[in-house]
């Protein structure tokens with residue numbers, strides 16, 4: 205199914221004259237697809253910011269994400285990427301539109317989804333193992349022994365088995381990211397929502413985590429929705445990259461990335477594909493700068 209999805213650029217009414225250089229191009233509507241894992245239907249979010257007119261953060265977002273797909277979302281700062289992830293996580297209800305998971309409407313948070321923030325939210329007073337176990341405490345019906353077994357399993361998966369009894373301050377930034385990943389994975393969600401998780405890491409650590417995340421994704425078959433500012437990172441990881449417009453965030457274009465895995469940030473083809481996407485993104489960043497700096 206995913207194979208058929210790949211290799212195409214899909215226009216959403218913006219800059220339709222531009223043709224992506226991600227060759228060969230196959231129209232997406234040739235691919236017959238099963239029901240999506242996640243469906244965003246006409247999602248609009250308006251925030252009351254104390255001014256008379258509400259701020260429209262995102263507008264009429266329609267997207268379908270398939271089971272096992274790795275979807276990356278890029279867009280200028282403030283275009284509503286985090287807002288969108290919060291909606292999918294069920295932490296916030298959209299002003300308009302609906303989020304569906306497995307054909308069930310999202311009304312609230314659920315154990316089928318988990319959001320990893322950039323700030324991670326790890327507890328300094330708990331050990332690595334206790335942090336991972338903490339995510340499983342509520343509503344999962346696991347006894348202590350089962351939780352311990354899962355902690356061990358997922359710490360091993362992220363190569364932190366030897367650090368189970370360490371405290372968070374004793375770990376590097378990359379290791380902390382892996383604890384957060386283990387904690388999220390240990391709840392065995394179908395859908396992982398990741399909000400710029402690697403933005404603050406140095407290049408080597410980030411490369412390593414890309415490899416690990418890709419391996420874990422392949423091993424566990426999770427559906428991943430990954431937000432990033434970094435277009436190369438999106439191409440390195442994603443089956444598909446969605447570019448959002450500057451506020452209000454709308455889907456500007458989708459790119460299906462058909463490059464063999466594992467990929468590297470340094471692959472010339474990754475760079476070439478990223479350049480196409482960056483052209484689109486840059487237009488939106490320019491608009492955002494005009495608006496933000498005009499004030």
Ligand SMILES: Nc1ncnc2c1ncn2[C@@H]1O[C@H](COP(=O)(O)OP(=O)(O)OP(=O)(O)O)[C@@H](O)[C@H]1O
Pocket residue numbers: 251252253259261279280281282283284285286287288451
């Ligand atoms: N709780 C809130 N109340 C009011 N306005 C908000 C709230 N959360 C976000 N916004 C506004 O909505 C817009 C989108 O914010 P959001 O955090 O979703 O953007 P983003 O794309 O994730 O940005 P960044 O790339 O900088 O993380 C911004 O203009 C922001 O000021």
Ligand SMILES: [Mg+2]
Pocket residue numbers: 285286287399
């Ligand atoms: Mg954000």
